[in-house]
Amino acid sequence: xxxxxxxxxxxxxxxxxxxAKTTALREVNLExxxxxxxxxxxxxxxxxxxxxxVLSGILKPNSGSVSVQGVDIWNLNGDELADxxxxxxxxxxQDFHLFPxxxxxxxxxxxxxxxxxxxxxSVREAHKYLEIVGLKGRxxxxxxxxxxxxxQRVAIARAMIGQPDILIMDEPxxxxxxxxxxxxxxxxxxxxxxxxxxxxxVTHDSRIYEYASRILNMEDGRLAGPExxxx
Amino acid sequence: xxxxxxxxxxxxxxxxAKFSALLVGITFAVFLMMFVTSMFAGILNxxxxxxxxxxxxxxxxxxxxxxxxxxxxxxxxxxxxVRSMEGVNYAVPLYSGGALVKLADGxxxxxxVVGLDDTSLFGRPQLLEGKIEDIYAENGFIVVRDSxxxxxxxxxxxxxxxxxxxxxxxxxxxxxxxxxxxxxPTLYTTYERAIQYIPNPRYTISYVLVEPKSPRDIPKIKQQxxxxxxxxxxKDEFMTRTSDFYVYQTGVGTNILIMTLxxxxxxxxxxxxxFYTFILExxxxxxxxxxxxxxxSELVKMILFQAAFTSLTGYGLGVxxxxxxxxxxxxxxxxxxxxxxxxxxxxxFLMVLVITAISSYVGVRRVLQIEPFDIFRG
Numbered sequence: 001x002x003x004x005x006x007x008x009x010x011x012x013x014x015x016x017x018x019x020a021k022t023t024a025l026r027e028v029n030l031e032x033x034x035x036x037x038x039x040x041x042x043x044x045x046x047x048x049x050x051x052x053x054v055l056s057g058i059l060k061p062n063s064g065s066v067s068v069q070g071v072d073i074w075n076l077n078g079d080e081l082a083d084x085x086x087x088x089x090x091x092x093x094q095d096f097h098l099f100p101x102x103x104x105x106x107x108x109x110x111x112x113x114x115x116x117x118x119x120x121x122s123v124r125e126a127h128k129y130l131e132i133v134g135l136k137g138r139x140x141x142x143x144x145x146x147x148x149x150x151x152q153r154v155a156i157a158r159a160m161i162g163q164p165d166i167l168i169m170d171e172p173x174x175x176x177x178x179x180x181x182x183x184x185x186x187x188x189x190x191x192x193x194x195x196x197x198x199x200x201x202v203t204h205d206s207r208i209y210e211y212a213s214r215i216l217n218m219e220d221g222r223l224a225g226p227e228x229x230x231x
Numbered sequence: 232x233x234x235x236x237x238x239x240x241x242x243x244x245x246x247x248a249k250f251s252a253l254l255v256g257i258t259f260a261v262f263l264m265m266f267v268t269s270m271f272a273g274i275l276n277x278x279x280x281x282x283x284x285x286x287x288x289x290x291x292x293x294x295x296x297x298x299x300x301x302x303x304x305x306x307x308x309x310x311x312x313v314r315s316m317e318g319v320n321y322a323v324p325l326y327s328g329g330a331l332v333k334l335a336d337g338x339x340x341x342x343x344v345v346g347l348d349d350t351s352l353f354g355r356p357q358l359l360e361g362k363i364e365d366i367y368a369e370n371g372f373i374v375v376r377d378s379x380x381x382x383x384x385x386x387x388x389x390x391x392x393x394x395x396x397x398x399x400x401x402x403x404x405x406x407x408x409x410x411x412x413x414x415x416p417t418l419y420t421t422y423e424r425a426i427q428y429i430p431n432p433r434y435t436i437s438y439v440l441v442e443p444k445s446p447r448d449i450p451k452i453k454q455q456x457x458x459x460x461x462x463x464x465x466k467d468e469f470m471t472r473t474s475d476f477y478v479y480q481t482g483v484g485t486n487i488l489i490m491t492l493x494x495x496x497x498x499x500x501x502x503x504x505x506f507y508t509f510i511l512e513x514x515x516x517x518x519x520x521x522x523x524x525x526x527x528s529e530l531v532k533m534i535l536f537q538a539a540f541t542s543l544t545g546y547g548l549g550v551x552x553x554x555x556x557x558x559x560x561x562x563x564x565x566x567x568x569x570x571x572x573x574x575x576x577x578x579x580f581l582m583v584l585v586i587t588a589i590s591s592y593v594g595v596r597r598v599l600q601i602e603p604f605d606i607f608r609g
Contacts, residue, residue, distance in 0.1 A: 078527065079526050082525065082527075110238070110520070114520070114524055116235070119234045
């Protein structure tokens with residue numbers, strides 16, 4: 001496996017036209033390797049989430065390219081791109097986006113279900129991942145009955161169940177208190193990050209910077225230094 | 232069940248409040264559509280009761296006849312002419328007319344009197360009590376034990392009554408496949424007695440019942456009867472003619488059509504709107520599924536499945552409810568004119584399919600429009 005997980009070149013993205021035109025990304029270049037936990041930090045509106053969306057095959061850039069493990073993802077058609085996201089990327093959304101009417105295990109099993117795996121088998125697999133994220137015994141309850149930290153763990157289990165090469169985390173601590181957020185990132189750093197996996201985290205929570213391999217500052221649609229490496 | 236469809240199923244039924252609202256909407260719409268069309272079918276069936284009960288293959292009548300209940304007398308030579316026609320196996324006269332029966336308590340009750348051909352008794356009813364040959368006995372009448380039977384004070388064998396100042400005696404009790412539309416009891420007697428007891432205009436033959444030698448002879452017979460200035464209809468054609476009269480010339484058909492359309496619109500509004508709300512409330516989740524890697528075709532399948540499942544469940548419940556109500560109504564009112572036919576079921580089913588298609592189309596459009604990026608933006 002090549003060591004470069006994601007390579008983005010000259011990414012530009014704008015929204016709207018004419019006077020309403022807003023440029024979110026300006027000629028952004030980025031490289032993230034396997035085994036790295038890359039943080040993209042910056043103020044609100046700086047383009048962090050847009051960059052994350054472009055990198056993960058959700059939002060098409062106006063120009064530039066994104067190469068994941070050597071494949072230019074923006075040359076893929078709709079279904080291929082969906083398959084790419086399903087098989088290569090794990091998402092942890094800012095608001096978790098758990099399904100309130102499905103129990104915890106069923107929520108975690110969704111990526112496997114979308115891969116057309118048998119329902120019962122998927123749910124059995126989900127139980128294992130719930131155990132990994134420390135939620136053994138909470139498989140049959142609805143997400144609404146879980147605390148914020150527990151919901152975040154469910155979201156992580158859901159992102160991990162497909163064993164993706166790349167994990168995308170958007171503001172993972174935004175809905176959590178300080179201690180819980182810290183514990184979650186520590187857990188990810190210690191248990192999810194591996195030599196075969198790249199994790200990209202968008203955050204502006206400086207309390208969790210200690211787990212970053214690199215921190216990239218984003219400002220006004222541009223990636224800027226300083227670039228730091230964790231000890 | 233495929234896992235993705237099971238996911239759609241769980242997302243739908245686990246939201247019990249919304250699912251119940253959807254089911255109530257569809258069930259109510261199906262119930263209304265079924266009930267209205269069943270009433271219509273019942274009315275049409277009852278309107279053709281004599282045609283069904285007599286069971287003749289062909290009926291010859293005056294071209295002005297619209298329904299079995301409004302016969303126009305034909306001269307005797309028509310019967311002779313029909314009997315001599317090519318392709319006719321046999322032909323007999325039938326009398327059908329109204330009379331008044333004076334009951335024991337002195338009150339009067341309208342009845343339909345059917346006079347059967349004296350020689351063959353063709354079109355005779357199936358007897359529950361008595362022997363058919365007793366119809367030849369003096370003043371002999373056979374009463375039909377249908378939903379209107381009690382209006383003649385439920386007469387037993389040997390019961391006497393007065394019909395147009397003539398004495399009548401019940402010599403048999405018969406069953407009928409279908410009772411009439413207008414709530415009038417039916418008495419059978421011989422043709423000769425019927426025209427003797429009931430005041431008639433010059434021509435007394437209401438209908439000539441014809442049995443063709445083979446079905447291939449029917450067009451030939453029709454042609455020959457038409458040359459006489461009369462019309463010959465098969466049993467089904469006569470029933471259709473009767474139905475057409477009620478559908479197109481009485482306003483009943485228009486009213487039923489309007490009621491059915493209103494039911495459809497009500498069902499579509501309730502179900503469409505509830506389903507759309509359900510989709511809107513789950514839009515974020517569909518967006519999340521899209522972001523995770525669900526293909527557009529899978530999302531479409533999920534929504535179609537949800538809409539179809541709700542519609543078919545609602546269809547079953549609606550049909551069941553309608554059936555239950557008709558059965559209960561018939562227990563109280565045996566003459567209640569409503570019946571479920573395959574056509575009713577098909578009409579309601581097709582309308583449910585349209586409701587499903589429209590509801591899911593709106594939902595699919597909305598879901599396909601959502602961008603996973605919106606999920607990231609929160």
